[in-house]
Amino acid sequence: MEVVVDVPEPPPPAPDDWLGVDLGIVNLASDSDGQTYSGGQVNGLWKRQATLRQRWQKKGTKSAKRLLKKRRRKEQRFATNENHRIAKQLVTTAQDTRRGIALEDLTGIRDRITVQKAQRRRQHSWAFDQLRAFIVYKAALAGVPVVLVDPRNTSRTCPQCGLIDRLTFRTPGFCPWRRHPEGLSMIVGLFRKGID
Template structure:
């Protein structure tokens, strides 16, 4: 499996200046190569590299390998753009977003991430330093900081490129690590996980991870942003910039904590983890205007991603099952009716009288569907 490790760089002022100049030069070169690619219809790597390689070295001060990495970054950007347009992620072809995305060449931000391979970047793990190519020459002895677990992972499993990133005035290296997949054990049972807005996650065991605290935090952040935006001063603008991403990081940390606890519980008891398949829910559900903000900021997809990769890393079986009627179906008699759920928090079967918390009942239904689905997943293929 592939994971990324974020390592913080601690450059001196002189080193930071050289890194900034390098990022800006590489991204100016990438924008130039992007314009050439559109003007001459060169979207494959070899033809674009033959066209712009000499110019990138002469006009922007790049050496051989950074110029090659810059061309690859441009080609990858157009590959991603094409995939997003085909998948409909940019909206319909008549939408403003779609026309803006495909109507001209890709433009790279001055401080966009730049990939470096082992010819441009070397690691000195014992000294906690890196050596990296810059427009001012090879910059050696740039210190980095990370946790012991991160360092072990980078030393043992780092593979391929590492991206140089500047975020909030701080410097980072994003290293890609290829970890071997552990063997997935045969589960004795399943933990069904129901995801929601009021309760971020509820398991079939009855464990409930409430979202009220996160919701209060988001409303507080929204009020603070509105207060600063109304001031319209330079100081308020600086404070808004400092606060940018804070709410997102907080929600990510909450999802990490929840997913870690669920995976550890499954690993300890020898069970698997099952969640509802919620792809396209924003397109399927129609909400009132005052509810749309909550749904758009609902971190259910990220929680599912965290559960999936943590389970895979631990060798825990993971399944996504059909989400249809999990909150309306009685797990005892199978009766499915909207009236089975008279309120958001309560479930009461109209046929057999089974009652309980609605989210726990949904988690039990997810667990039961995983039991059935696993039989088909592990069944041997029929012989020809």
């Protein structure tokens, strides 16, 4: 039985500020306040399932295929639950502080970047689009504005002066804000792009 309910979305107010959000594989999300939402449990479950998956795929029996299907569903439910939890926390943080969310737009990332062979399976099973969709719909229900930001050069941009350079965070003494943690500079870059 399916029931469709139309929930009126409150018009998003003009935000006082923006909360920059970086999506990743190790840390599923990190925000410009320095809060990280770890993907450790998801990654741990994924590694365990990958070894079991290999073993059962080699067997090829009916019961092994049934177990594979059951495990795949369990893994998907767990990842979906984690994405819901993280999206809810991010939207609640933005709503409580009267900020909008500046989220990186990762559309087409699998075509744009190349990864090592060992990382390919992990990258292609990364559910970043699901997390983004959850953040967008939860933010719409809460009346929090969301802006999608092009993530290019955000990790190379100095969060203080806005300088874009490959060596900004590698050359000692080159930039006074070089001491930022590497991920935080990218998130602050997303935050700045959200303001613009």
